Amino acid sequence: MKIGMIGGIGHNGYVFDGVRARADARIVGVAPGPAEESAAAIARQAERIDQSPKVFDNFRRMLDDEKPDIVSVACHYADHAAVAIEVIERGHHVFIEKPMATTLDDLQALERVFDNANVQLSCMLGLRYAPAFTTAWRVVDHGAIGEVRLMTAQKSYKLGKRPAWTHDRDRYGGTIPWVGSHAIDWLHWFSGARFEHVYATHSARSNRDHGELEASALCHFTMSNDIFGGVNIDYLRPGKAMSHGDDRIRVAGTDGVIEVSEGRAYLIDDQGPRDLELEPKREIFAEFMDQIEGTAMSLISAEDAFLTTKACLLARQSADEGREISF
Amino acid sequence: MKIGMIGGIGHNGYVFDGVRARADARIVGVAPGPAEESAAAIARQAERIDQSPKVFDNFRRMLDDEKPDIVSVACHYADHAAVAIEVIERGHHVFIEKPMATTLDDLQALERVFDNANVQLSCMLGLRYAPAFTTAWRVVDHGAIGEVRLMTAQKSYKLGKRPAWTHDRDRYGGTIPWVGSHAIDWLHWFSGARFEHVYATHSARSNRDHGELEASALCHFTMSNDIFGGVNIDYLRPGKAMSHGDDRIRVAGTDGVIEVSEGRAYLIDDQGPRDLELEPKREIFAEFMDQIEGTAMSLISAEDAFLTTKACLLARQSADEGREISF
Numbered sequence: 112m113k114i115g116m117i118g119g120i121g122h123n124g125y126v127f128d129g130v131r132a133r134a135d136a137r138i139v140g141v142a143p144g145p146a147e148e149s150a151a152a153i154a155r156q157a158e159r160i161d162q163s164p165k166v167f168d169n170f171r172r173m174l175d176d177e178k179p180d181i182v183s184v185a186c187h188y189a190d191h192a193a194v195a196i197e198v199i200e201r202g203h204h205v206f207i208e209k210p211m212a213t214t215l216d217d218l219q220a221l222e223r224v225f226d227n228a229n230v231q232l233s234c235m236l237g238l239r240y241a242p243a244f245t246t247a248w249r250v251v252d253h254g255a256i257g258e259v260r261l262m263t264a265q266k267s268y269k270l271g272k273r274p275a276w277t278h279d280r281d282r283y284g285g286t287i288p289w290v291g292s293h294a295i296d297w298l299h300w301f302s303g304a305r306f307e308h309v310y311a312t313h314s315a316r317s318n319r320d321h322g323e324l325e326a327s328a329l330c331h332f333t334m335s336n337d338i339f340g341g342v343n344i345d346y347l348r349p350g351k352a353m354s355h356g357d358d359r360i361r362v363a364g365t366d367g368v369i370e371v372s373e374g375r376a377y378l379i380d381d382q383g384p385r386d387l388e389l390e391p392k393r394e395i396f397a398e399f400m401d402q403i404e405g406t407a408m409s410l411i412s413a414e415d416a417f418l419t420t421k422a423c424l425l426a427r428q429s430a431d432e433g434r435e436i437s438f
Numbered sequence: 439m440k441i442g443m444i445g446g447i448g449h450n451g452y453v454f455d456g457v458r459a460r461a462d463a464r465i466v467g468v469a470p471g472p473a474e475e476s477a478a479a480i481a482r483q484a485e486r487i488d489q490s491p492k493v494f495d496n497f498r499r500m501l502d503d504e505k506p507d508i509v510s511v512a513c514h515y516a517d518h519a520a521v522a523i524e525v526i527e528r529g530h531h532v533f534i535e536k537p538m539a540t541t542l543d544d545l546q547a548l549e550r551v552f553d554n555a556n557v558q559l560s561c562m563l564g565l566r567y568a569p570a571f572t573t574a575w576r577v578v579d580h581g582a583i584g585e586v587r588l589m590t591a592q593k594s595y596k597l598g599k600r601p602a603w604t605h606d607r608d609r610y611g612g613t614i615p616w617v618g619s620h621a622i623d624w625l626h627w628f629s630g631a632r633f634e635h636v637y638a639t640h641s642a643r644s645n646r647d648h649g650e651l652e653a654s655a656l657c658h659f660t661m662s663n664d665i666f667g668g669v670n671i672d673y674l675r676p677g678k679a680m681s682h683g684d685d686r687i688r689v690a691g692t693d694g695v696i697e698v699s700e701g702r703a704y705l706i707d708d709q710g711p712r713d714l715e716l717e718p719k720r721e722i723f724a725e726f727m728d729q730i731e732g733t734a735m736s737l738i739s740a741e742d743a744f745l746t747t748k749a750c751l752l753a754r755q756s757a758d759e760g761r762e763i764s765f
Contacts, residue, residue: 260641260644261654261674263590263592263656267690267695312658312660312666314664316587316664317585317692326587327588328666329588329658333639339639339641339655339670341590343590345690347692348706349693349706349708350708351706351707351708352710352711363674365674366676368674379675380678381678382678383679435637435762
């Protein structure tokens with residue numbers, strides 16, 4: 112399995128972890144995204160796991176020369192869609208950092224190209240693979256809490272000092288798509304319900320000189336069957352907090368309530384409250400490789416990836432325009 | 439201090455606890471609310487704390503005969519405003535169960551009568567007096583988390599089997615005003631910000647044969663200075679959960695995050711994460727008596743009580759009408 116990597120931003124660690132998990136996977140080439148200067152940093156990271164990719168300064172040349180089976184795309188967020196389109200059009204499977212697109216036009220263009228191609232696509236919505244989330248989801252999927260009625264999810268990050276391009280909405284895409292995408296993804300993943308409406312707000316106030324980057328956001332999704340989903344997003348997590356991110360979901364159903372917080376999954380049902388034993392960690396990129404080989408299914412289908420991205424962009428539009436948006 | 443009690447619904451325990459805390463307080467008369475048959479149950483509860491009120495079958499007669507200094511009103515929720523208006527017009531101070539009114543017209547009528555009277559009014563928003571909330575609020579008020587940016591609050595109750603009148607919106611008033619009022623109250627209490635807009639949804643699905651009673655709701659408040667507040671409300675807490683209610687708030691500010699959950703107050707700031715030592719429990723009704731005597735200030739001003747009630751009713755209207763409402 113030959114892997115090419117485009118871009119040094121985001122969660123390339125998923126790719127490295129997947130490659131380490133499979134003896135037959137090889138990173139054959141790395142190249143910078145369109146707005147990046149070099150792929151030297153990606154190459155250095157690859158060398159740390161005993162890979163020796165060829166380093167290119169242009170991703171098209173990397174694709175043409177190395178003909179990778181799968182290509183990861185993790186560059187400036189606004190470039191994801193255009194790069195992924197070129198990757199797909201050249202016939203490579205693609206593993207794209209979220210958000211896969213930062214405008215609805217880009218998303219539609221990507222979906223059109225994907226629909227007409229014969230490749231597979233997945234997205235770095237890696238928190239589906241965090242054991243507490245995978246465990247909680249499976250328990251809900253097996254009916255432990257009955258019918259899902261109300262969900263609240265949280266993404267809270269430390270702000271730190273982020274690169275200048277993230278201060279610019281046109282390149283960054285917004286905090287709802289970047290930080291919020293995981294939580295928005297959980298809503299339809301856990302409930303199996305359709306998104307119907309979204310109402311959202313966001314604000315760049317108190318963002319410690321990060322330009323247009325929104326430091327706080329709140330989204331309210333109405334889903335099929337009167338299922339409601341709230342998502343609160345912020346960059347307000349104090350530097351002294353134990354971990355970078357404070358990821359949570361609470362799912363209240365007709366027969367129980369399940370929560371994920373601090374890496375734990377906690378259930379209350381008619382047997383009382385208890386912590387759940389967590390499923391073993393699975394590797395997102397390794398499973399995508401398995402899916403391509405037809406031996407497993409990734410937890411994140413292309414359909415999921417497109418739907419989550421659309422939900423993020425409609426939530427951002429709601430927040431920008433100050434009104435409810437229907438799906 | 440002579441106390442009269444009208445109605446046997448709701449949090450009369452606040453009144454009994456306050457009376458026990460003050461040697462000079464005496465419950466002189468009890469009467470049913472307009473839709474209740476008798477006050478015998480209230481009288482029995484009063485006797486348990488060594489009070490021997492006279493039992494009336496009509497609250498007007500109780501007011502005229504006993505001339506109480508303060509009157510508590512806790513009857514069918516839709517009757518609160520009309521009863522409180524009569525109490526105020528007769529010149530008694532009044533301590534009203536929330537929601538103080540179940541329609542905006544009733545609320546305006548109550549506020550008009552109160553503004554023209556020379557009595558004091560407070561409301562049974564008793565969770566301000568739960569030590570974890572009082573403690574967290576004071577820490578925020580003292581600036582420990584900097585400027586408040588994003589709040590999420592939760593009210594989750596066990597449903598059990600509720601009386602038939604709560605199945606009827608016209609008498610019950612709705613789950614957002616009844617269950618949600620505490621959480622909605624916290625938003626302006628903790629932030630000191632003005633409510634500007636609200637978008638809410640609610641649903642009576644899966645309410646286990648409770649008629650129109652909504653079992654789930656989600657509210658999204660936009661406040662002054664781009665402060666956002668989410669409130670999730672449900673009757674989905676499993677019967678086997680440790681406590682009846684699962685009350686929470688998380689307040690994220692520019693310099694820290696504070697949370698109340700399971701009776702604990704937890705702060706993360708630049709000194710790291712820690713549980714806060716809780717303030718001693720104070721008695722809501724005893725403090726209202728102190729306020730009337732001029733020796734203390736209740737945590738719940740009349741202004742707070744009117745504002746919280748209005749916010750609840752506008753949130754319910756938003757949910758009923760499926761649109762954002764401006765304050």
